[in-house]
Amino acid sequence: MASNNNQQPGLIASHVEYIKGAAVGAIGAATGSEAWKQSGEEEKQHGISAMKAASENRDPATQGYGKVEELAGRVTGCEGMEKEGAESAAHKGQ
Structure with missing residues (x-):
């Protein structure tokens, strides 16, 4: 049962990270900032990886x-x- 408590926060945090990355990427696209677009994409990819890891045994x-x-x-x-x-x-x- 201990894995229940460990998986949910990781899953939630990874979704938040993905959403944050999407927002940063959108700001980069709106402003034309390649650095923001790149940072947003990196955050989204990290969030996706974390989501997959957190939900593997869910x-x-x-x-x-x-x-x-x-x-x-x-x-x-x-x-x-x-x-x-x-x-x-x-x-x-x-």
């Missing part, structure tokens, strides 16, 4: 946030988050 029946996670995935454009939220919701009967 059990959607006991871990996850269901519909909330699915909707957050839709809003942020994160397909993995949307998919995992849907799987978790199905197991929780949401």
Whole structure:
């Protein structure tokens, strides 16, 4: 059960990092700053890697946030988050 507590914060933090990277990249695109675009892309890639690592052993029946996670995935454009939220919701009967 200890892995439950360790996986969720890592998964949440990695999603936040991805979203932050997307925002930094958008600012770079809007301002024409290659440094910001590059930094945003690096953050997004690191977030994706961290998400994959955090969700490798995740059990959607006991871990996850269901519909909330699915909707957050839709809003942020994160397909993995949307998919995992849907799987978790199905197991929780949401």
